[in-house]
Amino acid sequence: MELDTAILSVILNEALRGGEYADAFVERRSTCSARLQEGRIHEVGTSLITGVGIRVISGEQTGFAYSDDLSVEALREAARVAALIARDPVARTRSVEIPSFAELAPSVYREDDGTEPFADVKAQVDLLARADIAARAADPRVREVNASLVHEVQEVLIATSDGRLLRDRRPLVRFAVQCVAHGSERGTGYEGDGGRAGLSFYSGEIPERIAQEAARIACVNSEASDAPAGELPVIIGPGGGGVLLHEAVGHGLEGDFNRQGTSAYSGRIGQLVASELVTIHDDGNLVGERGSVAIDDEGNPGRSNVLIENGVLQGYLFDQLNAGLMSRSSTGSGRRQSFRHVPQARMSNTYMVSGASAPEDIIASVERGIYARSFLGGQVEISKGDFVFMVAEGYMIENGKLTRPIRGATLIGNGPKAMTRIVAVGNDSKLAGGSGTCGKRGQQVPVGVGMPTVKISGMTVGGSSLG
């Protein structure tokens, strides 16, 4: 994936007719995916996607065009179209010189010996076969095992009109296993793991561990009864519970919503927006994690950002456009799904820092409530701040002890309100296994979440049992 620097200069100069800033995002994404069902490899798929996205910024206006035709004529045409955001494109006297490549920021990806997807499909399908065997051996109630393993490498080259030229090579692997168990009823269990790494991520017994966990959850759910309805104390388990932060807080702190004043957190920096027990970071530099970026998709280094400290709102997550309009700096949060999409302010790996409580003491403090151990995802409405997250494995807590498993249910709360109701934070913060994907305005990007055991004094539990 090499574009001549002379061609990049031509593109950027053409684009600059439309505004004061322009960038080109050149992408080559190679993917190999394999899927197992009914005990055998069902399909192998490969893909090679290449293209260039050209963006022009003029004040708060963005002009954008992409091309998957990399000929000079096609790229010039895309640059011309992107420049149309200016009503009267002008020939600016300024002309951009593209320098040589900047020094790469230290890699935040796991060593993967530079393997290309598709170089070792045999290893990839063998890992799936091991997961199938492990899941079926885990429990006789397991009837169906569906597994997939995706290996991709995204190479990007970013050239900007302020004279930056950068490149990054981003490996990504994701292993997902779904089991269906037939117990008293039918139940589903899901587990995934992965990160910014190559297939060597799945060393040792990792495929077996993922498969056994999916099998275990399916069996638990096959014996589960209806979840209760009503407002109850809720304990969120460590790791995957971070989806709560992602929805209740993270999206509401993204720079675009706050620049526009459309978020429930707009204008609240310096204010107490959560219980004083709560400190939340968004860290794009965690080595090998799914949400990590050495540089973001605008060429700014990924970094660790403190969002909330001891309950006080510290800052927002910024892409370049919104940072510029609010006289701030990018927080390395400008991310895009592909060259076909414009960058947006996005999270990387969002987690809550450990508190002081022992997890078992937190559980023992609840007379009647819910323990939510794993999650299918969540969603938030930014302006009022109402959010949901979907429990994949949950239990009733009765007299301080976990009792019967309950069917998956949606929990709903209001972000700012729920964060002030956090009354205990465990000493066991950890990151969830890397399989999360975040959607925003039609764009999907990989993210990480993390969480200690946390107690929320009251949330609305969306079960069907009134008892």
Added chain:
Amino acid sequence: MDEREAIAIDFAQRAVESALESGADEAEATCSISRKFRSEARDRTITKLEQSVGRSLSLRVFVQQAKAASVCTDFSDEAVRAVARAAVDGARYVAPDSFAGLPETTRPDQVDLGIAAEDVKNFPSEQKVNDALELERDVRACDARIVNSGGSNIGDSDSVIAVVSSRGFAGAYRSTSAWRSTEPIAADGEHLRPGSHASAARSYGALESLDFIARKAVRRAVEMFGARRPPTSRVPVIFERDVAASVLSDLFVSVNASSVVIGDSFLSGKIGEHIGSDLVTIVDDGRLYAGLGSSPFDSEGVPTRRTTVFERGVFRSHLADTYYARKLGMKSTANAAGGGIGPNNFFLEPGRGSLEEIIASTPRGLLVLGTLGFANEHVSGNYSRGAHGFWIENGELAYPVDEFTIAGNLATMLGSIDAVAADLLFDSSIVSPSFRVAEMTVSGG
């Protein structure tokens, strides 16, 4: 034939030939070329202008009944050959499967489905940009409580899709779509209240007017002022048209034949059973005139058709592509879509009367206008969502409600649909008229 259709067929043809040369027994290629436009305005400024031409080539190969797929965006001879080789190599790692293979050959039939509108090609860009600005003006002019917005968008696409197979199928068609949307935000004391509305169709001419879209979006924001939580209870729940469509989207996953094969559908083994109430007739129709889910053939080149999925409550058919149809001993329903199974026009047949009449006949219950959340346990049909809407007392909207959940089970919900309105509108590929479920659990205060 559109010039682009000929180009797309040519690329697909070359990919199939390369695959056969590389050692595939059978091959099928889909080539799409698509022009997309979008303009976004916020307040008095055009904030985004996007226009691009994208293309994609997907290839499926079968080598001794092992299936592999490959996708690329580079249409050079060299790249097409590399894609073909990658697909054939990939098949070596796949277990042979006697059900795998191309569909029986058909010829594309000449049918006017009204899916390509000239006004999308000819609509001036200047007008689209001005329409986005006008939506922003309209939502603010409608109601003084609108203090902000997430932006207004105007967009369209003009695409051609070609499918070529080594069994001799070669067809292409053009399709267009246009859409308008707006997201006003109202200030309700310390809370921001968002509203939104979108209209989509095959042509600009068939879209709802700017004024109508603005008014509906504003109403969605301001009608929620002072919302509180409803009482935790079991009551009738009315799903307004757009939310009703989201329930059908959830149902589609379990109707999908691949969900049955992987053991993850509550409809598994239920053909012929009375699951829905007599009011439930659900259809998948690939040939609805000007439908957003209409096309002459699916991604395997199988001619589209009309399939009755539920007939007065009786479950009649899964929806399948060629492979999963063979697995389940049925015929393809022409629902192959990009390597998986997708809806054509999937909808609940409308009933009689209006949403207002259903509300008036509900002594105490809930009207749902929007939901939050997306996951179901498909194997059990377990359903649970965050929601907002109105509490109903004595057949009237009593007060707005939010921050609550509704829960039930898809099978039970279908079985207890006791009212269906006539307000069906084909503004998406999965649509539904408003309907009422006799009883669900509401979890609130």
